[in-house]
Each structure stands twice: as C-alpha cells, then as structure tokens.
Amino acid sequence: MVLSGKRVLLIIGGGIAAYKSLDLIRRLRERGARVTPILTQAGAQFITPLAVGALSATPVYTELFSREDEQDVGHIRLAREADLVLVAPATADRMAQMAAGLAGDLAGAVLLATRSPILLAPAMNPAMWAHAATRRNVASLQADGAHFIGPAVGEMAEAGESGQGRMSEPLEIVAAVEALLEPEDKPLAGRRAVVTSGPTHEPVDPVRYIANRSSGQQGHALAAALARLGAQVTLVSGPVALADPRGVDVVRVETARDMLAAVQNALPADIGVFVAAVADWRTAENAAHKIKKQGDEPPVLQLVENPDILATVGHAANRPALVVGFAAETRNLLENARIKLDKKGADLIVANDVSGTIMGGTRNQVQLVSRNGVEAWPDLSKDEVALRLARHFAKMLETI
Template sequence: MSLFDKRILLIVGGGIAAYKCLDLVRRLRERGAKVTPVMTRSAAEFVTPLSIGALAGTKVYGELFDRDDEEDVGHIRLARGADLVIVAPASAARMGRMAAGIGDDLAGAVLLATRAPVLLAPAMNPAMWTHPATRRNVETLARDGIRFVGPNRGEMAESGEAGEGRMAEPLEIAAAAEAVLGEARGPLAGRHVLVTSGPTHEPIDPVRYIANRSSGRQGHAIAASLARLGARVTLVSGPVALPDPPGVSTVHVETGREMLGAVEAALPADAAVFVAAVADWRTQDDAAHKIKKTGDAPPALRLVENPDILRTVGTGPRRPALVVGFAAETRDLLENAAAKLARKGADLIVANDVSGEVMGGEANTVHLVSRSGVEAWPTLSKTEVAERLALDIARRLGPSGGA
C-alpha cells in the first residue's frame, strides 16, 4: 500500500545509525507520508535537528518540558496525532525503557501515550543484541504488540565487528511501515498469529551441532503473507540466512528449548503455525570443549528428546483457536500426517514430501490434512504456498475468531 497522507511520527534515537534517518525521511515522504520528527538528545550528537527538519519540512521536537509545546500537553498531541510511530535507530537502552514503561523524556512519554502501532528498527553491537536482557526486552515488547524490522547482519560502523545488529535499510523500514499500516484493512486485522520457522541447532560441543536442512524460506514466507493480510505476526525463527520479514515481530533462537520458551512467551494468539523443523533430539550433555579425535572409537553421544512444541501448545491450556502443524515426510506421507494430526492436538497438518529438494529449495507440493479430509495442492513456489495458506487460515478463523 501507499503511505499517502499517513501521519508518521519518527523518533530518531541515539546511535551512529541515526544518519540513515536522513534517507528514511525522504523514503517515507516520497511515498506520500507526513513525517513529524522527534529527536532524542543523544540523536542530536549524530545528526542535526536542522538537517532532519529540512528533509521532513516541519518542526523537530526534542524536549519533554518545552514551555511552548507543553502549554497544550504537546507529548499527548504528538502521540495521538500519529497513524504510526517509528523508532529508528532503537537502541538497547531505549528498548529497555520501553519494556519497563519508563517515559522520562519526550520520546518515552510519546511511546507510552500513543494508541498508534509502533515499529522499532533496532541497531546495536551484536553482543548487545544477543544479551539475555535484550532478548527478554524484545520478547516483552513483542507481546505488547510492538513490531520490529531488522536488525540485519553485517559489519558494525563503530567497531568493525560483524554480526546481527545493523539497523535495517531505509527502504526496508518504509516497506515495513506500509505492511503495518496495511493491517487495518486485511481479513486478519486484529488477529495475532504465531509462526515458527527454520531449523534448530542443538550443540554437541562448542563447534558442532545437530540440525537439519531447513532453510526457513517456507516459514518466513508464511509470516510475511499473514502480515500482508493484516495479522499481527510474531515469528520465532531458528538460525537462518534470511532477512526478517517486513512488518513482522521476529524473535531469534538457536535451540529447541529456546524456541519453546519464545513460543510460550508469545502466547496468547488467535492462531499458531508451526513450520520450524525442530531437531527431534539433542545431546544429554554438550561438551564444554571441542571433542578431539583420538584414533580410537568415536565418542558415544547420549541423545534425549527435544520438547514437542506442536503437542505442547496443541494440547495445552493456552491453545490458540487454530493450530497448524507441518509434517515433513519421506514416505507414507498422508498416513503419517493423519497420525500427527490426532496425536498432537492440531486442527490442520500441512504435509509435504521432502525426499527431493524441498528443504532449501524454492518450490513445495503440499497436502492439507484435517479431520474433514485431505486437500491436495499442486506444486507451487513457497511464496504461493504461503499466500494460499494465509488465506485459508483467515477463512478458518472467520470474523469471530472461531476455527
């Protein structure tokens, strides 16, 4: 959709990535948006209010206790006058204050007072992004309905380190803004849908792990398609080489146990789509140091079962109205899918034969297995599968949310 005549409040946060907001303002305005900038004090250390204001074509706000602005409770006026609030770059400190409900500056007060959707574009050092405190804050904000775009992988401008933490590019943020503002018109508007995607990595030692060949393409495509239909989507992703879908709140995990924790933290949801290929087993005790070859027999690995996320949610007390699972099989496809449907408390199983090049490939051939029968789909691209499945989920939920 276009951003024509949409009122976007852009909160420019502190960080070297603030320079990207100069281009972001331009990208938003060329799509027809009216951009009102709010700059934090630390943001002004990286870009000037004069440059941001010149590109936005309007006043730049910065102080909570500005005498002129606060005569009419300016922070409330700013908060209530926006169709969308974007925070870019969103630092670890800003997300921590948001998660704790702290409004000690103009940006914080606006974020507490707004009724508009909020889109964060995080940017920070990779170690800060993966820190447990940041992960907890991201999960809290996602549960509160905050959307995320990025961060991306790459080299950090300030340190030269490489990893996940670069702010999303302005075009990605503009696309995410379009997706978020398009939610109000879709058939899944007002719905929260949880999606899992990708593989899990179960450590054997610091350099080896148990995994599978899942690329995450199908799960990520489903999350994006659901968002385009208006859903608020939480995507719990294992390790993949894919960008986060625009307009989707993505939580990154490594192991099956971490994925279960993130899934439970994201509930409640109206629907859950379990696409991730979680490793069935993990080692009972992963080694603290690399296991070395000794020339003797290879070491024995004691395996234990990973948690069954689909069954845990499908039979649990916080079960969504609609639970969709995936069955990746190499033989007896429909028989195994029907057994999985009954055993794991799902409403629908999307069954696909992975004996060819499906895992990591671009196409998929699926069958929808439910208690009412089997629906066979032709071979489609994974994007087309995602779009058809998203529409089917919208139909099954219906306007009242019943599956």
C-alpha cells in the same frame, strides 16, 4: 497508496544508524506520508536538526521543556495526532526506558502518551542485542503491544564486529509501516496454523551438534503474518536468536524428533507450513562426554536419517487442508521442488536458491511451485514475502 496522508511521528535515537533515518524520511514522504521528526539529544550527536528538517519539510522537535512547543502541551498533541509512532534507530537505552515507563525527555513522554501503534527498528551492537536485559525489555515491550522490525544480521560500525544488531534498511521499515497502517481484513479468522522455523540441532556430544544455517527469520515472519490475518498460530521453533512473534503460541525444540512430536501435538490444523531447515541426519549414538582427539585419525560418526516432518504430515490421515513445504536448494531449484511436491504430499512448495546470502539474510526471492505451475516472485524483504504468502494461503483455502 497506503501511506497517503498518514501521519508518522519519527523518533530518531542516538546511534550511528541514525544516518539511515534521513533516507527513511525521504522514502516515507515518497509514499505520501507526513513525517514529524523528534530528534533526541543523543540522535543529534550523529545527524543535525537542519538535515532532518530539510528532508521532512516540517519543524524538528527536540525538547520536552520548550516554551514554544509546550504552550499547548505539545508532547500530548504530538502523541495523539500521529497515526503511528516509529522509533528508528531504537537503541538499547531507549527500549530500556520504554520498558520501565520512563518519560525523562520528549521522546519518552510521547511514547507514554500515544494511543497509536508503536514500531521499533532496533540498532545496537550484537552483544547488546543478545544481553539478557535487552531480551527482557523486548519481551516486555512486545507484551505491551509494541511492534518490531529487525534488527538485521550483518557488519557493525565497529571494525571487525558482525552479527545481529543492524537497523533494518529504510525500505524494509517502510514496508512494516505500511503493513501496520493498511486497513486489515482477517481472511484467516477461525483457522488454525502450525509453522516450523529455524534449524534443528542434532547432538554429537555434550558440546557439538549437526545443524543447518538457518536464522529462522522467514519462518518467524510467516507465523506473525498468519496471525495478523486472523489465524491461531502455533510456531514450532528450533534454536534461534529471535524474539517470539506477537500473538503466536511458540513451542521451542532442539532436535528433528522433538520438532515432529511438537507438530503432531499441534494438529489438527487448517494450514501446515514447514519452513524449518531440519537436519537430515543425526548420530546413531550420542556420546556422553566430549569426544577427544585420538591420535591422527578423526572419529567415525555413524549417521542415521531423521524423520521427514513434511512427508510425515503430508501423508498423514489428519493432514492439514493446506500443506506447504519450503525447498532450499543450491542447484536444480525447480526440478527438486517439483519432486518434493509429489514425494512429500504437499500442496505447495516455496522454492528458493540459498547459494547466496538468503540463509541468515533479511531478503528472499521465492518461486511458488504447485501442480498448476510455477509463480516467480521478485526479491523482497522476508517480512513482505511472509505477508504475501499468508494472503496466498488464504486464497488457496477458499478453493479447498
């Protein structure tokens, strides 16, 4: 067990998602981790020290200026003894304090003093997550080496509110903890990879566009996983509301033609992974001004086909050694994936049924279609799918 005997210092912030931290403690301990909780003053407004202590079976730390706990400079001891510091929920306020280097409470002092990996599980209203100040703080923390899991997309505690801001589920956070603490080899060291992610936006007029329902979560997770295994990764991303993966070169594009050009500029590469949900069509002409209603008849849009990025690269003379496509289907999944495998010159197709909540969700269930057959995987978090795929690609490259 990866977490057996590992010491996880859990900082529980002040948000309604704090209730999930109780299950998180249980899940970590099930896997052999030793969990030491710090319950912030704000966190204690949502859950009690008694509940936290009962599940962790350890003392619950709450105060920076505790006479007993600080006799041996307790916050330094807590910071240094941990194998990993986990902040769940990580509120907008806590991340702002971290980005500014503030240490006004026990949690802040520990976060400044630790030399261990820090993993944050953000939880907040979607408007707060999207705010420019939060985006700056996230970027600053990532630059400082902090790791993130989530936030997920879904309903908020506030009635009628939904969007990106939900704290990731406990088992997804556990998987991220395991990934950070797992002894890591670098099977892709020295390899170059290019990954596409997100949707493309094909303008109709200055205020409208054609697009697909892609959040970019799977593509971004895969880019991060490839980098974690040692690859030099270029991520070509359509418009998404996600933080850039750490250690990855990101090229932002809007249209399919922009994406193809960016991919071609990123070649040569050893691995090409085409996750993006590229719009198949665009308008033949872009209206210079907003199209207005003209009586009862809707405007007629003449569409032309966009370039097929996977096929273009798959059949190119300078194609990567390993070309991987994604097939998002709502019916005839395997049949369409097999057709795509041959037609587009791919070595592997990752097929998934998107008739449910896959697009925009945090989980995925994929089937790997190659010329050797089909390999079905169970329902997993998108981060776990990404790490498994990255390892699978590394093994495939060994045989090429």
